[in-house]
């Protein structure tokens with residue numbers, strides 16, 4: 001292992017991943033390291049990636065970004081969760097709300113008390129009525145938790161829908177102000193060092209050569225350095241997640257923006273609807289084994305809410321992950337490191353997560369294999385947990401109206417997911433391992449939304465008298481409802497509260 005100190009970093013790619021990396025590294029490392037970024041307008045970016053999950057707020061905070069400025073600059077709206085339609089069966093819908101259900105009732109998880117009280121008692125209502133974000137989302141309401149400090153909504157959490165191109169530009173301005181140097185040009189060649197196979201430099205088509213100690217590959221699906229130059233290898237997960245194409249097409253917004261993403265299962269995949277301030281993002285993620293590109297485009301066009309606001313953008317991908325996200329002196333981020341379809345909006349989060357793990361193992365005085373191995377293990381676990389959560393949506397379906405759904409219902413799933421499902425079926429328990437991304441409430445929402453119900457609830461619930469549980473449930477439900485009714489509409493919140501810095 002070469003013991004060269006890391007003084008120069010070259011970020012290859014200026015999509016969401018590249019500029020998130022430039023912004024975070026320049027903010028945290030300051031001028032101790034020289035940071036450069038190369039991107040090619042001729043190659044362009046993937047041009048999609050508009051929905052996020054709550055940890056993005058931390059990323060923006062870490063960079064000192066004012067949230068209202070960010071919302072204005074990226075045409076963002078707020079996101080309180082995802083509405084899933086037709087996933088379990090046609091005509092059935094459920095919601096994956098951000099944040100927790102209810103409030104603590106005892107030592108067991110909230111949903112366990114609800115399960116016990118709900119059994120045979122219709123007065124208890126649906127679990128959905130105890131998720132503040134879901135109640136607000138369904139009524140089209142929004143306010144930040146700090147606007148309601150003494151209400152049950154103070155524990156609410158949220159994310160954003162935003163224009164990814166505008167976000168990259170926003171982060172670019174920040175990064176350049178902190179000294180990041182941007183190079184425009186297409187990389188034609190990657191030069192490796194003879195001594196150890198590490199990357200030495202990249203050569204642009206016009207002959208310029210950019211050398212660095214550490215390379216961050218944010219070049220998108222092609223993985224120009226991590227795969228093209230270092231031949232790291234890719235683990236293909238298509239047998240679990242058969243979608244390999246998407247067509248995206250924005251349209252004019254014709255109704256107030258919903259504070260949630262919509263995901264509707266279709267015959268060969270699913271369709272997203274993402275409301276931004278200036279337009280609605282739409283796309284159909286599908287399996288080419290079951291649908292042609294023309295059919296996908298026609299289906300998407302026919303379901304647009306308003307006039308199309310752009311040409312269709314066709315994307316091809318292989319679901320899976322790079323065998324090593326960090327190989328020698330090259331760390332891959334974003335699509336270069338792997339891709340799991342955007343059903344739970346996890347890709348941008350994986351960039352953020354990769355960056356925070358990198359900072360925890362930053363190779364200041366040189367590369368240590370122990371750091372690299374640890375980073376790769378952490379990212380492998382993170383990718384695999386996300387993969388399992390996405391597979392759950394497909395596998396736990398009752399649909400048999402199309403070949404895709406018959407295939408995913410019958411397929412063998414990873415053992416780690418089987419274990420999660422079995423534990424939940426037994427006593428409604430959710431165990432999370434190794435700091436995995438999705439919280440207990442997320443698993444509960446999707447498991448039950450997909451028709452996986454426990455045989456019985458956790459016996460720990462019996463330490464609280466049933467009458468007391470019912471009484472508290474009623475109080476919590478009413479308090480959530482009353483508080484949500486005090487909230488402004490999502491649209492008016494954005495126009496009145498986010499319009500100024």
Ligand code: FAD
Nearest residue numbers: 013014015016017046049051187219220334335342347348
């Ligand atoms: P890209 O945007 O592809 O950027 C690659 C960069 O590398 C570009 O700047 C390009 O110019 C540069 N480059 C490539 N080759 C060269 C070269 N030879 N020379 C110089 N420069 C080069 N994520 C979410 O979190 N939420 C979502 O809702 C979501 N939806 C998605 C929907 C679809 C259909 C797809 C495919 C992805 C979605 N994603 C989503 C993922 C998200 O789009 C990406 O994680 C994010 O955009 C990061 O992309 P990137 O920066 O890795 O790659």
